[in-house]
Amino acid sequence: MNLFMLLLGCKPSSRHVEQHDIYFGIAERLGELVPSIEAYWPEAxxxxxxxxxxxxxxxGSYQISISEExxxxxxxxxxxxxMGGYKPNDMEEYHYKEMVVAYNLEEAKEVAKETVFFKHHISPHIDDKYGIDVDDVYEIEELLPALFKGKYYVKIREEQHDFLKEDDITNGYxxxxxLRDQLE
Structure with a gap:
């Protein structure tokens, strides 16, 4: 099983621009998540x-896997x-999504503050608050839809060597x- 992180997009009928959210799900293959994705954002x-x-x-230096125990x-x-930030004379709020392994929320915020994004923006913030706010740092297991909770567990193992390959991020539409076609 795999922990998937997805950037979802849609344009609800009452909106003028596309909106986005992050979704976390657990499956063997990405296409298996379609029903839970659709249930997650019914307004779409x-x-x-x-x-x-x-x-x-x-x-970071941690291997992440999923266990059924x-x-x-x-x-x-x-x-x-x-995290979010602004650029002068640009009507856009730029976001940087970071995953960190930490012992608690405070440490997670400190690790996030060490990112290149945070250090290079004049007014970094999380959503509309300046500075890093604990309300916008989430433990992954809290974000998982109910159908995964108690069935799967996130396993964190520190790697002593840098043998782990960085995760590939696939962009597209x-x-x-x-996604359903990937199941066939």
């Missing part, structure tokens, strides 16, 4: 798509951090139909 009314995705196997990660947890 079947018009949802994936703009980017990755199978999460490495975060409860695991003992000590106090380590996997976190998702969404993938409809639910394209």
């Amino acid at each position: 009314k079947g018009e949802i798509h994936v703009d980017a995705w990755r199978a999460v196997t490495k975060v 409860p695991v003992n990660n000590g106090s380590l947890k996997l976190y998702f951090v969404n 993938f409809t639910m139909e394209i």
Whole structure:
């Protein structure tokens, strides 16, 4: 089984521009997530798509895997951090999505502050708050849809050597139909 991180996009009927959200799911193959993706964002009314995705196997110096049995990660947890910032004279809020392994929310925020994104933006923030706010740092297991909770567990193992390959991020425009086709 794999932990997948997806950037979902859709344009709900009452909106003028496409909106995005991050979705985490667990499956053997990406296409198996289609029903839970559609249930996650019902306002999309079947018009949802994936703009980017990755199978999460490495975060920093840690190997990430999924277990069907409860695991003992000590106090380590996997976190998702969404940071945003602005550029002068640009009507856009840029976001940087970071995954970190840390012992607690405070440490996760500190690790996120060390990213290139945070250091190179004049007014970095998470959503509309300046600075890093604990409300916008999430433990991955909290973000998983209910159908995965208690059935799968995130396993975190520190690698002493840098043998782990960085996760590939696949960008594009993938409809639910394209994802379903991956099952065949």
